[in-house]
Every structure is written in structure tokens, then in C-alpha cells.
Amino acid sequence: MPGLKLIEEFLNTVDERTFRRHGENHVARDQLSSPQALSDWLEAHDLGSQPADLAAATTLRTALRQSLLGGSESKNGAVLADYPLRLAPGDAGELRLASDSGRPWLDAIVETVAAGAATGDWKRIKLCGAEDCRWAFYDTSRSGRGRWCSMEVCGNRHKTRTYRERRSASGGPDLGSVDADERA
Incomplete structure (x- = not known):
């Protein structure tokens, strides 16, 4: 999982959350809003300080997020096909x-x-099941069926x-006019 923490953080550079919590709206934002922002993020994650290609980063991030949603559209597959892999010798003689x-x-x-896909750990990276959230997380549940x-x-x-x-469908008492999103 240590390597997939990087991927979780990369996926969460776009924050799509729009729900209300404690009476305040969460504002969606994109951390990778400029080439400099991407360079800063890469440097903060020890990925170097070379010139960054913002379009390539956001395209890959979008394709990975879509794959987590089960998006198997041909466009998504074509984007991921742009990143071919090969076997290479490692430092200790491993492949x-x-x-x-x-x-x-x-x-x-x-x-x-x-590497996460090869070991099966990639299936533990998920997007939150809440339509107004979609935050990426590593599912640590025993069954691997976490949704939130x-x-x-x-x-x-x-x-x-x-x-x-x-309660409403069964004719139960009204629980007040406060939206469930505001109570949580």
C-alpha cells in the first residue's frame, strides 16, 4: 500500500466534493490548476522538479478516476493504452x-x-460511493467492499x-426540516 498512497493523493488532486457539512458547502477544486502547481505537487511528493506536462497529468488522472468508476469507454482505454509497460531489470536483479x-x-x-494492479492492491483503491463526494481512498476493510x-x-x-x-415512506414522524447533509 505505501506506493498506492501516492496514487491516492494524485487522484485526490481534483476534489469533486460538493456536499454540505456542519452548515458549510464544500467547494470543489483542482490542485493541478497550472504547470507550476503540478511542479510543486511533484516536488512535494519527491517526483522531481523537471518541467511538468499539465495536460498529460490531468488526462492520466481522469482516465484512472474513470477506471475506478468502471468506465470502460473506448476513450478511457485509449488513454491508458498510451502508457505501455515493459519488463526491466531492477537494482537487485529482480524484474x-x-x-x-x-x-x-x-x-x-x-x-x-x-505494480498495484499486478499484486491485486489496485482493486482496493476506490472512489467514495457518495455521488457528491468521489474522494479516492484505500479500502482497508477486511472484505474489500468498503463504499465510503x-x-x-x-x-x-x-x-x-x-x-x-x-420513515417518510412509512408515515413516521417528521424529523425536522434540516437536510440530512447538514446534520452529518
């Missing part, structure tokens, strides 16, 4: 998966995803909403 895009930082991300980035936030909001819908 490793290697990418050679000419951008070492991009190769490091692609190689980490490939945070049970305390997104899981609770979902369960509260479901409970209210059941």
Missing part, C-alpha cells in the same frame, strides 16, 4: 514493470499503478438519508 514516456514523474505514477471514504461523514450521510426516506 519490474517499467514505463518509458520520457517523463520520469509520469512513469513513476504509471509504474506504481501497474469516511464512514463518519459520507457513510453517516447515506445512512441518515436512507433512514429518513424509510
Whole structure:
């Protein structure tokens, strides 16, 4: 999982969360808003300080996020096909998966995803099941069937909403006019 932490953080450079919590709207944002922002992110994650290709980074990030949603559109497959892998000797004589895009930082991300896919750990990287969240997280549940980035936030909001819908359908008492998203 240590390498996949990098991928989780890369995927979360785009924050799509739009829900309300404690009365405040969460504002969606993209950390990779400029080539300099990407260079700063890469340097902060020890991926070098070379010139960064913002378009390549956001295209790869989007394709990886789509793959987590089960997006198997041909466009997504075509984007991922742009990152071929080969076997290369490692430092200790072992074999490793290697990418050679000419951008070492991009190769490091692609190689980490490939290694995670090869070991089966990639299936533990997920996007939150809440439509208004989609935060990437590493599923640590025993069964590997976790749905929420945070049970305390997104899981609770979902369960509260479901409970209210059941109560409303059964003619139960009104639980107030506060939206379930605001209570969580």
C-alpha cells in the first residue's frame, strides 16, 4: 500500500466534493490548476522538479478516476493504452514493470499503478460511493467492499438519508426540516 498512497493523493488532486457539512458547502477544486502547481505537487511528493506536462497529468488522472468508476469507454482505454509497460531489470536483479514516456514523474505514477494492479492492491483503491463526494481512498476493510471514504461523514450521510426516506415512506414522524447533509 505505501506506493498506492501516492496514487491516492494524485487522484485526490481534483476534489469533486460538493456536499454540505456542519452548515458549510464544500467547494470543489483542482490542485493541478497550472504547470507550476503540478511542479510543486511533484516536488512535494519527491517526483522531481523537471518541467511538468499539465495536460498529460490531468488526462492520466481522469482516465484512472474513470477506471475506478468502471468506465470502460473506448476513450478511457485509449488513454491508458498510451502508457505501455515493459519488463526491466531492477537494482537487485529482480524484474519490474517499467514505463518509458520520457517523463520520469509520469512513469513513476504509471509504474506504481501497474505494480498495484499486478499484486491485486489496485482493486482496493476506490472512489467514495457518495455521488457528491468521489474522494479516492484505500479500502482497508477486511472484505474489500468498503463504499465510503469516511464512514463518519459520507457513510453517516447515506445512512441518515436512507433512514429518513424509510420513515417518510412509512408515515413516521417528521424529523425536522434540516437536510440530512447538514446534520452529518
